[in-house]
Amino acid sequence: MEATAAAAVRVLVADDHPVVREGLCAMLASDPGIEVVGQAGSGEEAVALTQRLVPDVVLLDLRMGGMDGVGATGHIRRQTPHTKVVIVTTYEDDSDILRAVEAGAAGYLLKGSSRAELTGAVHAAARGETVLTPSLAGKLFRARTVEAPLLSGRECEVLQWVGQGLTNAEIGRKLFIGEATVKTHLLRAFKKLDVSDRTAAVITALERGLLS
Template sequence: MNHHTVPDDAAAAHPIRVLLADDHPVVREGLSAMLESAPDITVAGQAASGEEAVTLAGRLRPDIVLLDLRMGGMDGVAATGHILRQAPGSKVVIVTTYESDTDILRAVEEGAAGYLLKGSTRAELIDAVRAAARGETVLTPSLAPKLFRSRTVDTPPLSDRETEVLRLVGQGLTNAAIGTKLFIGEATVKTHLLRAYRKLDVTDRTAAVVTALERGLI
């Protein structure tokens, strides 16, 4: 009995459509080959610049845009904002060489779903695309609190439970999974998150995690 057929067929019928944006053809080809090896992912297009990424995102409406932070012309931060206005249903994941790049935070503030390091393995890349497609935050696990520690900001203290919830969001857990883990209702998880958003002056879970990490709160 081959019970794996149905999921694979379903995945092939509705694959996650990805737009790759990088000004190096070799990098694009490498990323494309890694992604196409997954049965539930297809590369819908490739862009060689930020401007081209914005145009193609508007035309193709991909599920995910993997966007190089450093390109000639329009950089990844500016492109993120334009892409999300052109294709509001798309998720942008920033691809960068250095996790200490302060522009990662600017891209997240523009609405990026997170970031991935260029040295990521095939499995990490595929997991990141699937997580972003599920609406989860994508952060390279090695993201250290020291990332932007030099930027000191007065933040009202997070409660222990708010800190706990944000830490689990940073691990990619959904609100339902966090509720199960902490033995609280999903509505309570949302309440803790909304309080944390207000304290951190952010409007979504990705920005909350990145800002909390930046300030050494989690």
């Protein structure tokens, strides 16, 4: 019912191995709520196709010839800010995960993830939620070792709701404050946490013990 009631999530798949791309597309095709709108074989092609197709989510390989996944993520987030990027890779290196999140990726999945994990991650990213394979969470947290800043109680409340996937308008209704006020609290939290987007803010706050 939900898949037919709402428009399908439009996805671009980018990987430099055709067999991997086809495999990911086949897994996504099993979900009627997901539509694969394009495939890219390089970071540069992913950036160009994202600008042309404006998908909801880009599934992006981390290591490709030429522009890598982190570089492509940065370009996509700057040029098409409403498009979410989820890194899908075989690599679990702490620094790679951190670089991807700091570049603006909404999540990080391993290529061994199940069909359900992959499709669930696409839907979650499209809703604005943070997507991170559980086994990678500890690695990311260990990679962030800077001192915890002081967030106000309201900033923590806002980030708590962001972590549950709520939009600014929805958070405003929950807290009985205006959407613009929610945005102000978020921007202040971003500055204190030294991050530039919602996903990185939630992950950083969790790692530093600022959210329950």
